[in-house]
Amino acid sequence: MRYTRQLLCCLIFAAALAQASWAWWSEGHEVIDRAAGSVLPSDMPEFFLKGTDTIASYSMEPDLWTGRDLPALRSSESLNHYLDLELLGGRELPRTRDEFLALCCEIKLPPSSVGALPYTIQEWHDRLAVAFAEHRKWPDDKAVQAKILYIAGVLGHYTGDAGQPLHCTLDYDGRTNPDGSSPRTGIHLKMDALPGQLALNPAEVAKGVKAEAVEDIFARALTAINESHKRVDRVYKLEDKLPPVVGPIEGKPDEDVRRLALDCVRTGAELTATAWHSAWVESLNVAVPEWYRPVAAGSPEGLLE
Secondary structure (H helix, E strand, C coil): CCCCHHHHHHHHHHHHHHCCCCCCCHHHHHHHHHHHHHCCCCCCCHHHHCCHHHHHHCCCHHHHCCCCCCHHHHHHHHHHHCCCHHHHCCCCCCCCHHHHHHHHHHCCCCHHHHCCHHHHHHHHHHHHHHHHHHHHHCCCCHHHHHHHHHHHHHHHHHHHHCCCHHHCCCCECECCCCCCCCCCCCHHHHHHHHHHHCCCCHHHHCCCCCCCCCCCHHHHHHHHHHHHHCCHHHHHHCHHHCCCCCCCCCCCCCHHHHHHHHHHHHHHHHHHHHHHHHHHHHHHHCCCCCCCCCHHHCCCCCCCC
């Protein structure tokens, strides 16, 4: 049956409002951040290399921003966690969020139905680059270091999300119905819980993971998202073998499921390590304005008068 664009827009918008923004529970995000931290090159700041546990502790912050008790924040934040590639119809994504919003208007789809994950990764990467530039100027400032660890944890959440295949597809919780609605099968929660249920550890996740320094983190994020999207069919083929969301697993976990889980979190870990390292390298080219001083460095003369 052929539907009009307007009807499809309404149906997808309704589905988007119901879409969960979680990707990986705390165990998954933490193992991704710790694995990413373990492969960082030695030219990264020492406090950052030693701060992986602190960074990982911040990895669930963005999910706190999608609580139903905070409707305004939930509305603006939820789309930052996914990108439903099928809705783009093969179109190339523009490079800025403003241009993306214009594209959504052009194709008559609300941004919340498409998702904005690569833009969020780019924006938090740039925030980290700015903070690293501050560190280069004030290397002993503990407040700047604390800010860096926090921003890195938030960034690591979104880069980790890019490794969850069901955050890269319209079929985010079961194969989408003909009317555009989700069957809500519960497979999304099973995937979110998978790293924790399989007790994946940072050492095994880090195998083969590399921290690159790339000039274009947006393109690198899209590469990871497309890589995850290619695993969607694999996820659904293994649906009946996925362990329960909570509780013990009966018998030995299926080996194909374990390989799937490792592939997914390794994609997230490699993008995370790459985003952190790239932000550090990029910070060399970021100028801190003369008017700016972190609190610990003192206020510019006359600023508070």
